[in-house]
Each structure stands twice: as structure tokens, then as C-alpha cells.
Amino acid sequence: MDHDLDAPSLWVRRWAALISGAAGGAVLDLACGRGRHARHLAALGYAVTAVDRDAGALASLEGVRGVHTLCADLEAGSWPLAQRRFAGIVVTHYLHRPLFPRLLEALDTGGVLIYETFARGNEDYGRPSNPDYLLRPGELLEAFGSLLTVVGFEQGRVNVPKQAVVQRLCAVSALAAGDVVLDAPASG
Template sequence: MPPMIPPSLWVEAHCARIPAGGRVLDLACGSGRHARLLAARNHPVFAVDRDAAALSGLAAVPGIETACLDLEGGDWPLAGQRFAGIVVTNYLWRPRLPDLLALLAPGGVLIYETFMLGNAAYGKPSNPDFLLRPGELRELVRAAGLREIAFVEGYVDQPKPALRQAICAVRD
């Protein structure tokens, strides 16, 4: 079994803003590094990914419910649900971004971090369809009526060199 990747420093820095005890969606959660972090902070977590094998490691973790879902095709499988927090890292599917933000309950916190244009110089992902444009997360949350708490974009060298963009926002 490969070693567990530590949680994103961005997620760690902002997850305390999620309302105490509030249900959190970890979207495209992979092996669940953030689901584990949030469950350890007494949040009920709904961890979603299309990779059933990745989700299997979360089956015995208290406070985490998992679902193997296709987020990119057909009907939006999360329609009608509400979350006090939404965490997304290393994932971008633009057609569902408005649907995703609609899941955030009043007072809820969005924590989003992924790669941006220019990342091809450092490796994958390199397809512009999966890379944010400069300021794109900022524009997205503004259009959705969320209030920005923190935003950063540009070069990072940890955990490996990349161009990244991240935002923390709240639905007042």
C-alpha cells in the first residue's frame, strides 16, 4: 500500500472555517486524505469519487460515507443535497461547477484548490480543459454569490513544483 499523501496545506489552513459538526462533501476525493482530516475534526463527510478502489480504503473510517459516482456524465448525482463545507483539490470539470456551488448551504464554506494554466511546464495535468485560467475561481465564486475569504494563484514548490490556484469562500 503506498504511503498516504498528507492533506493540502490550503485545506488544512481553511478547514476550521467550516461550521462545527457540519456535513462536508469531499468531491473527487481519491484516497480520502481530506475526508480523513475532516472526519477527525468531527465533521460527517460524504466522500465521492469515480474510483471504487480508491474509496475502499475509507470504508472503515468512522464519520465517512462514500459513494462511487460519475460526476461528469448524465444527471448530476448530488442534486438537492446541502453541505456545510465543500472541499475539492486536484479536480476540475467546468460543466458542473455551478451545480457544485449550488450544494453549499447558507454559512457553508468552499475550499477549492487545483492546477492552472502554465502547469504543463511542470508536468500533468497539461490539458487546458483541466487547468484554471488566471482568476477563474475568483470569478466563479463571485458569480455564485459567495464571499471570498482567501485566494492565491501561481507557482508552488510543495508538494512538487506546479502552477496552482486556490480559494476559500463562504455563502453568507
């Protein structure tokens, strides 16, 4: 069966409802590519900033209501989102470890970080196979777990939308676990 690689990830769909301020809450889609998540989040009512260095990919988001695009190289020069704070940050299929502290700074109190990318073992199934782009076991927990309240974490092999080894985290910048309301309505 064919699966749509341009469809929003189930992990992002699952946790997006946790982002507060659906009516206009600011959300960042980092290294957004053609913006499968930017579109999904904008459709849910968030005000999305979609960043990528690929102007061609960003062009496909032109005119999408609720999405503001920013063409920037996230690995060269200064962080393009200094002073910006977001109710949600989504990062999928992108890994540049030096940006982890920037993500923490950019998350508002109560903000939700949704991260999903490839992990070690993925080299058995295809690209990326370079260890620089593959998370170590438990790496997202190690990077964010002591500073944010982790509400979801998974690592393992998936078969959909293609065979891959992935790691996924959803974590909230909350004072205590009791500040996180888990039974928000599921989003589209």
C-alpha cells in the same frame, strides 16, 4: 526532500476550521480519490460524504469513522447529490467546469467552498498539462467571486509537495463579509 502527496493540503487544513458545525456538520469531498481530505475532515468531527468514480480508491476509506463514500461518475448522468446541502465543500486536484453551478447549489447558507487545483503554467512542470484541466488566471474568482464571499485566493507556483502552478480559493456563502468569522481556531 520528499513530501507526502497523500497528506492533506495546507490550503484545506488552513480553511477547514471555517466550516461551521464541526460536530457533525456535513462536508463534501468531491472527486476525493483515496480521501486525504475526507480523512482529515472526519478527524475534525465533520460528517463527510466522499465521492469519486474510482471504487478502488474509495475502498481505502472503508471503515473510516465519519466518512460515507459514494461511487459516482460526476461527468455523466445526473448530479448524484441533488437536494443535499453541505456546510463545507472541498475540491482538490479536480476540475470539471460544468459542476460549478452544482457546487453553488449544494452549499448551505454560511457554507464554505475550499477549492484548489492546477492552473495554466503547470504544463511546464508536468501533468495535468491539458488546458481543459488547468484554471485560467483568476478563473475561480470569476466563477465564484460574485456569488460567494471570498476570504482567500491565491495563484502561483508552489514547490511543495511538488513543483506545480496552482490556484486556490476559499469562499463562504454568506450574506456579508461581516458574517464570516475569520479567527476560528486553526485545524490540525
